Amino acid sequence: MAEMYFEDFYLGQVILSAGSAKVSAEEIKEFAAKYDPQPFHLDEAAGEGSFFKGLAASGWLTAAIVMRLRVESIKVAGGMIGAGVEEMRWTLPVRPGDSIRTEIEVVGVRPSSSRPEYGLVTTTTLAYNQHDQVVLRSTVNFLAPLRRKA
């Protein structure tokens, strides 16, 4: 995949993740133990008695998996530099065994006012499970370097 510069992004551009990410109970529990140690993310039985009615991934694990899929599907020259989240929603729990894929759409492109050598790309991401249900949606900005230096 060729490295992408600001000039390569355009409104309405859609980028699908090359593959999908399988989520295991082990990964859900390991992430939770480190970053979101709540019973429904750590233990099947505790999950059953909770809001989630079963073991569910931390929303921040889902967000991290979505980041990996984004990095794998969009190769920005010099790397994808995050420039903020405009909104993120967890629309359904992610369960052990789920496979997550992403569909990214470019919804904004503008030069950066503070960094003339970069442009700001705004994207909406829909993350789907294997049943084609949306589990996360977000609007996130990143910087991409200009091919023609300002």
Added chain:
Amino acid sequence: MAEMYFEDFYLGQVILSAGSAKVSAEEIKEFAAKYDPQPFHLDEAAGEGSFFKGLAASGWLTAAIVMRLRVESIKVAGGMIGAGVEEMRWTLPVRPGDSIRTEIEVVGVRPSSSRPEYGLVTTTTLAYNQHDQVVLRSTVNFLAPLRRKA
């Protein structure tokens, strides 16, 4: 710490993290390898030549650490159920050796329209490093159960 219900939250309430989270180069690289495999998050030398001018934590690691500090400092009855991110900004890179603490302010409390047994609490979080510089700020919603059932 007593478990908190919706009625325990009020506008202007400020909750400081009990402790702080020390971030190591090892944790930065381990998280990056799994969820944000970009050179400036994986390798000191690659970081030097990058936008970040040194090894920097993935913004999603910072967000995950902030989640742990939130969970440790606010014990919601039944667990903290995330209900979306309104905004998140990474204002400074997080570096190996940094210590992160959080200051959370309640900026919204309202009954949930879709779930009558819960209320929606909106909080802004400022995450500081050991130099009292803000490294992340966010506005995040969570659900808290009503003590008096609707």
